[in-house]
Amino acid sequence: MTRDSTPGSLRVLVAKVGLDGHDRGVKVVARLLRDAGIEVIYTGLFQTPETVAAAAVDEDVDVVGLSMLSGAHMTLAPLVVKAIRDRGSDIPVVLGGIVPSQDVEELAAGGIAAVLGPGAPADQVVEVVRKVAASRS
Amino acid sequence: MIPRHNGGVNSPRQQWQKAFDESRLREGPFQTLSGIPLEPVYGPDDGEYPGQYPYARGPYASMYRSKLWTMRMFAGFGTAIDTNRRFKEIIKAGGDGLSTAFDMPTLLGLDSDDPMALGEVGRCGVAIDTLADMRDLFADIDLGRITTSMTINSPAAVMLAMFVAQAETAGVPRANLGGTLQNDILKEYQAQKEFVFPPRQSMRLVRDTVAFTAAEMPRWHSISISGYHIREAGSTAAEELAFTLANGFAYVELARQAGLPVDSFAPRLSFFFNAHIDFFEEIAKYRAARRIWARWLKDRYGATSERSMQLRFHTQTAGVSLTAQQPEVNIVRTAIEALAGVLGGTQSLHTNSMDEALALPTEKAARIALRTQQVIAYETNVAHVADPLGGSHFVEALTDEMERRAEEIFAKIDEMGRGSILEGCITGIEENWFQGRIADSAYELEQNFNRGERIVVGVNRFLEGNDDDDLAILKITNEDEAKQKQRLSKVRSDRNDAAVRDALDRLAKDAVDSEVNLMPALIDASLAYVTVGEMMNTMAGVFGRHVEVPTI
Numbered sequence: 001m002t003r004d005s006t007p008g009s010l011r012v013l014v015a016k017v018g019l020d021g022h023d024r025g026v027k028v029v030a031r032l033l034r035d036a037g038i039e040v041i042y043t044g045l046f047q048t049p050e051t052v053a054a055a056a057v058d059e060d061v062d063v064v065g066l067s068m069l070s071g072a073h074m075t076l077a078p079l080v081v082k083a084i085r086d087r088g089s090d091i092p093v094v095l096g097g098i099v100p101s102q103d104v105e106e107l108a109a110g111g112i113a114a115v116l117g118p119g120a121p122a123d124q125v126v127e128v129v130r131k132v133a134a135s136r137s
Numbered sequence: 138m139i140p141r142h143n144g145g146v147n148s149p150r151q152q153w154q155k156a157f158d159e160s161r162l163r164e165g166p167f168q169t170l171s172g173i174p175l176e177p178v179y180g181p182d183d184g185e186y187p188g189q190y191p192y193a194r195g196p197y198a199s200m201y202r203s204k205l206w207t208m209r210m211f212a213g214f215g216t217a218i219d220t221n222r223r224f225k226e227i228i229k230a231g232g233d234g235l236s237t238a239f240d241m242p243t244l245l246g247l248d249s250d251d252p253m254a255l256g257e258v259g260r261c262g263v264a265i266d267t268l269a270d271m272r273d274l275f276a277d278i279d280l281g282r283i284t285t286s287m288t289i290n291s292p293a294a295v296m297l298a299m300f301v302a303q304a305e306t307a308g309v310p311r312a313n314l315g316g317t318l319q320n321d322i323l324k325e326y327q328a329q330k331e332f333v334f335p336p337r338q339s340m341r342l343v344r345d346t347v348a349f350t351a352a353e354m355p356r357w358h359s360i361s362i363s364g365y366h367i368r369e370a371g372s373t374a375a376e377e378l379a380f381t382l383a384n385g386f387a388y389v390e391l392a393r394q395a396g397l398p399v400d401s402f403a404p405r406l407s408f409f410f411n412a413h414i415d416f417f418e419e420i421a422k423y424r425a426a427r428r429i430w431a432r433w434l435k436d437r438y439g440a441t442s443e444r445s446m447q448l449r450f451h452t453q454t455a456g457v458s459l460t461a462q463q464p465e466v467n468i469v470r471t472a473i474e475a476l477a478g479v480l481g482g483t484q485s486l487h488t489n490s491m492d493e494a495l496a497l498p499t500e501k502a503a504r505i506a507l508r509t510q511q512v513i514a515y516e517t518n519v520a521h522v523a524d525p526l527g528g529s530h531f532v533e534a535l536t537d538e539m540e541r542r543a544e545e546i547f548a549k550i551d552e553m554g555r556g557s558i559l560e561g562c563i564t565g566i567e568e569n570w571f572q573g574r575i576a577d578s579a580y581e582l583e584q585n586f587n588r589g590e591r592i593v594v595g596v597n598r599f600l601e602g603n604d605d606d607d608l609a610i611l612k613i614t615n616e617d618e619a620k621q622k623q624r625l626s627k628v629r630s631d632r633n634d635a636a637v638r639d640a641l642d643r644l645a646k647d648a649v650d651s652e653v654n655l656m657p658a659l660i661d662a663s664l665a666y667v668t669v670g671e672m673m674n675t676m677a678g679v680f681g682r683h684v685e686v687p688t689i
Contacts, residue, residue, distance in 0.1 A: 018253070021329055075255060119494075
């Protein structure tokens, strides 16, 4: 796990879950958030829903950002939400990557707070993360 | 004899003509649409010509006059039976090379019933657990006649072993098998991140496959040294060029350390580059790649065979250039990128489908992608003349600049490795140097986009029409996962457990001794229906596993 901190700011855990090794997007988003003054923690590759949930709760983050490009999001993303809720936490989960718009409704039903599709610009990424964090309490 | 230029019998032009006349040619007519006859290549008598060292203008004298590029469409999803059906469609539609995409669990050496495989089985490619799946994958396809490319790296040796086992069971001797194994592990640590074992142990498996194929599979390309993923991960064109060729030099050094003479394996190395959207930069990159490879192989590694110095490459259009917005526009992007590959002299080409920023391609989208290549090949006449942009002041200057930038990077890698590119590549990986540079370049490009300096049609400009997004996309259900798990469990119960144990014991024993070539043990294990996961776990028990230190 690696972190880049700005004291007192919003804290976001960005995570790669499952076997998907595409890490370009997650790193770009991590830097975008960091440059927007948000504290970012990156899990590294090959995490499970359990390890992501544990890290999110231990680090007491405001938002979890998942990056998924292998098509496994319908299976894995809701499992991350469930693992966080099973720990008694309401930390919201945002999903980004190759996610067709047809999947968004079902993902929302699975507890995903927001979906950022391919091509989402930097200001939208930051805005969605801030909005989701603010809606929490 | 003193070579006489400017029209003399030994001018480069005349040497080229002689080589061209000796080549087997395809049927013309080679003329423009309006009937103007076209020469196979243009240039001054004393200029550079294709098929001549250092090959900037192409590896062969006759280029596409002998044979068009191979339209190699990458496919694979669901079970082996589904992919086999897709393969047969590709053959029927005029594709002449197969390219296999494996699913993520297979790429990481996991069985379909591994808990980590959940949700990924058959999703990004085909699931292969045992020889039984390999048999279904290539059922009723004559492996002696078609060439097969397998995109797999960490478990490349295992997959090659299963492929050989399947072919020989079907009556095709290994010596007759033609195709390519990606087997480029270095770029996994740098960019694609599908690694299993630590770098040095992985390189031993690469060495084993290179030595095995050099001795027993004369038609096989043992490594496809891949810049594609480096570029997709965010590098610049010059970084793609330099990192890829440096990895190539590293494999050359590895094989030489194993005692193989350079000309015994270098002719079997091939390359795989990205075709991104910056048209001329890509063409310059391919031309520079050929020139650099020829010079380094000759000067630094002492190659004497022309085949060792002639860089041949596969191209795939840039997945990252595709947009989810107005996806039909991706057909245009792909066509332009494919054209760059062809004008750059690629030996084979995969064109992406318009829907790949959304999901895996539908049959229709994949067909249009193949049709795009066919339009370029058969309608535009661009393949009539070799290196048509050679001699352009702009393209020659850009080619020189790409080479200069690549040489700067080689100097840095050589320094990291204290005079060894092999050590420099491994050190650069261990110190996150490659990974850091790629992430920096990716972020830089993203910032250009965010500042509006880089325009992407339909994404930050020209948005009208973005809401008409009703493209039919491919849905893969979890039924495939369940089916594949069932199948694996049947294979496990039908096989001879004692034979499995013996095969794994031998594999573990061979793995301990780094002087032993692991290919024979892997082929025997395949024949005993040992699973990919069992073989990989057994080797991991000896080799350990690689863990990347996460950095932003």
